Amino acid sequence: DIVMTQSPDSLAVSLGERATINCKSSQSILYNSNNKNYLAWYQQKPGQPPKLLIYWASTRESGVPDRFSGSGSGTDFTLTISSLQAEDAAVYYCQQYYSTRPYTFGQGTKLEIK
Amino acid sequence: EVQLVESGGGLIQPGGSLRLSCAASGFTVSSNYMSWVRQAPGKGLEWVSIIYSGGDTYYAESVKGRFTISRDNSQNTLYLQMNSLRAEDTAVYYCALGSSGYYYDYWGQGTLVTVSS
Numbered sequence: 001d002i003v004m005t006q007s008p009d010s011l012a013v014s015l016g017e018r019a020t021i022n023c024k025s026s027q028s029i030l031y032n033s034n035n036k037n038y039l040a041w042y043q044q045k046p047g048q049p050p051k052l053l054i055y056w057a058s059t060r061e062s063g064v065p066d067r068f069s070g071s072g073s074g075t076d077f078t079l080t081i082s083s084l085q086a087e088d089a090a091v092y093y094c095q096q097y098y099s100t101r102p103y104t105f106g107q108g109t110k111l112e113i114k
Numbered sequence: 115e116v117q118l119v120e121s122g123g124g125l126i127q128p129g130g131s132l133r134l135s136c137a138a139s140g141f142t143v144s145s146n147y148m149s150w151v152r153q154a155p156g157k158g159l160e161w162v163s164i165i166y167s168g169g170d171t172y173y174a175e176s177v178k179g180r181f182t183i184s185r186d187n188s189q190n191t192l193y194l195q196m197n198s199l200r201a202e203d204t205a206v207y208y209c210a211l212g213s214s215g216y217y218y219d220y221w222g223q224g225t226l227v228t229v230s231s
Contacts, residue, residue, distance in 0.1 A: 040217035049221035
């Protein structure tokens with residue numbers, strides 16, 4: 001199984017500041033034939049299901065504010081929130097879909113407002 | 115508009131069985147790949163099972179042999195039959211749609227399963 005490890009487990013950032021969450025996979029999730037990284041990012045708020053933010057490591061889902069961006073390739077990935085808003089307080093998960101049996105998620109990163 | 119509505123959760127004793135349903139609208143279940151993902155109280159997301167449009171099914175090792183994913187094309191509904199339930203199966207169970215064939219772009223609100231005596 002591909003293990004996804006996020007860092008940090010939690011962080012507190014002031015409003016308007018940048019937040020950065022990292023995700024590392026235990027093996028490359030870059031598919032060489034199409035040069036795509038098989039990684040998604042989700043946001044989950046209390047009492048709600050996860051919401052897709054980013055797929056193919058850097059493509060924003062429709063309707064997601066452009067302050068959210070994804071980067072990275074191979075085994076190392078980053079979710080960046082450029083200017084933190086109050087509504088961004090949530091738990092964020094990365095997920096690989098390169099090896100689909102099983103799909104695996106990171107353990108989650110809790111983002112709080114400082 | 116895509117909608118996923120889970121039902122069937124509840125309190126069940128260890129060793130018991132439960133069937134979860136996920137009623138879908140706005141798309142055809144049989145033409146897409148769909149999964150169950152669970153989340154134990156205060157914990158992260160755990161992938162449970164998938165059914166592909168062709169009918170192939172796969173399971174996490176933790177539920178293999180105990181859980182069965184299926185769908186009813188006439189009802190446009192996804193199911194998860196859970197047998198031999200254990201305390202560690204306690205979680206909110208989400209059904210999720212991967213309309214692109216890869217990542218999960220739609221999720222239901224979840225249904226809580228509590229396994230306890």
